[in-house]
Amino acid sequence: MTTQTEPSTVERPSGGAPLEVLQVFSRLGLTCFGGPIAHLGYFRDEFVVRRRWIDEQAYADLVGLCQFLPGPASSQVGFALGLQRAGYLGALAAWAGFTLPSAAALVLFAYGAAALDGPIGAGLLHGLKLTAVAIVAQAVWGMSRQLCPDRQRATIAVAAALVVLLSSEPMAQLGAIALGGLAGLVWCRSDALQRFGDVGARVSRPAGIAALLGFVVLLLGLPLLGSITGSSIIAAFDAFYRAGALVFGGGHVVLPLLRDGFVGPGWVSDDAFLAGYGAAQAVPGPLFSFAAYLGAIAAPASGLTGAAIGLIGIFLPGFLILLGVLPFWHGLRHYPAAQAMMRGVNAAVVGLLGAALYTPVWTSTIRETSDVAIALTGFALLAIWRAPPLLVVAFSAAAGVTGALLR
Template identity: 60%
Template sequence: MIPVQEREQTDDRRSAWAVFLVFLRLGLTSFGGPVAHLGYFREAFVTRRRWLSERAYSDIVALCQFLPGPASSQVGMVIGLSRAGYRGALAAWLGFTMPSAIVLVVLAMGLSGAGNQVPAGLLHGLKVAAVAVVAQAVWGMARSLCPDAPRLTLMALAATAVMLAPSPWCQVAVMVAAGLAGARWFRPAQAQAHEPLPIPVGHGAAIGFLLAFFVLLVGLPIAHRLFPGQWLAMADAFYRAGALVFGGGHVVLPLLQAAVVPTGWVDNDIFLAGYGAAQAVPGPLFTFAAFLGGAMRAEPSGWVGGMLCLVAIFAPSFLLVFGALPFWERLRRNAGAQAALAGVNAAVVGLLVAALYQPVWTSAIHAPADVALALLALVALAAWRVPPWLVVLACALAGWGLAPS
């Protein structure tokens, strides 16, 4: 008689459909942000199903931390790719991403359509919840990514620069400068070689994916200048956000805010309310792009705008993951690349500090009651480990209840 575990592994075919079903379950239940997602993935694919060894999984996480974009989603793409090829990567992304994206587009259409009918206190409570969520992210990332005085200093300099010059290009310059500083001053121990994975991407195809990444990064702004239009403008803004953000979903906040609020695409109140609501759904925080696309004032909006922005912000992740995997062993052994990454990670925390102040704090905290509510939400998240969706819901109700009648 075949043991249950062996029978399960035998029946678990290497098909895109099997990958999709596993990631769909994770997409419906994975609350808690990128770090929690990586824990869910390890339990599902290393401990329970044994699709990967512990070392292989660690190498995948290391690669995706090195690349810009949503690390947890990229880890899922690599797992799907190694299990069922390109279709497996797409299946993993769809299963993990679409549940929260659908919910957020529906919410965006409801908020945009309701207009003044949505209670102001409810929106305000969602914005206060965003303060607590971003503050928790700042604290957690600072503890792990800024463990010494040089990296704390680099974090402070990055935050200062971005607050004094709040533009997407300043953020890019800060990241580049931080990488150069890290390569010069931060020297980690030599890394060990990673365990090989069954990745069906050759070096020629990888170079093609990387070229496509840079062609789109440079070509979309040019195309928008030559052919002005809302479609190209949205694709350019969200592709650039997905291509230039290190550190995951929280760090994309300032780039997206700079792209959609000053241009008048989305009201700042709706932006922050949606960001708070994004904490209440499972799956990757980058699905916040679907909310913004759904809430656009100009066409395309609704379902079309939501899917356009969602695909645009995740497209760089697919291209970078497929392009980087065949070269990962060489990068993994390179101490200089790891040192540069240490500097970039410190700057990521600085960007998050700047985002915590503007626009999150300045738009949500106006009275002592707001400070108290944000503090209680932070304690609930960080000390009592209350699920983020419950904290967000409680803040929304509290903001509604505390609003003057």
């Protein structure tokens, strides 16, 4: 039997249509379980290996950039992929397709839809978490072969993993990536210049500057506007915007920020907040979709209007700062020093994926030997048999339900 090799470089297809982007990301929005790290694995399998919209190196560079920036890293990566494929409408299509399925499910939950309960529901949720183990393991395996081909970069990856594993601070991820960049400057300068994929060509510098100004003006101006007008709706939008603008280290870090913004003023009870958080773990797509639930039940607006305020408010800052940085990052990374730094950053990203594979993915999911067997089978289906992720999701979910019924 012959095995397929994953492409290191690809010939980029010509631009696509926003409708194509919407279709692809809608399917991902319905099937991407497991949190932001798992989402990056799904994206890599879909857009690097299968569709070849972007090459391995450019994808890793994009992931590294989005890890540096505040906001939801996986959604920012998806936004940039849609932007590259079909311009600004493609970026919006990618966000809508990836986000709205989970947002709709959480709004239904806010209106009283029954949450998963009982042994079958618990088994189903556990099976979906086992899918994340297989997805993240495949991502670590594939990206490490491409991005850590020598001792220097492998060492950077291990060091980044240790920094994250030995620290409980959310900023440890950002620090590990920064240290990886500095190590790349020292250890990775001897490599030849590489040709990177064009992930920022559709954003002009004036547009980037305007996006950065918009990011800062909203961050500083919304609290002032809320205090002047006394509007609770503006205050709620500001709470969502601040959470999206100040969060580093993954989607889960946004939860304490949102709790302070909504439970503190009395807009949402602690019980309702925690119930929504539990439901957010059971749906695919980005954890930031939790904002739709909060907006739907919060006192200032509530309903569909509140859900829309929540989604726009929490995602907007991350997208503005990404648009602002992309055109300048695209030019800087063609310098030898910038390329050396990005090699170190890419290696550090592999380390972060490895650390995430252990905690929280492995430690919160693997309970017994049968869990190892299910996760290992899912990994084999993905990495060896090249099975579509949806098949692995179905297999793991069915195995989780079966295990729960047999207990």
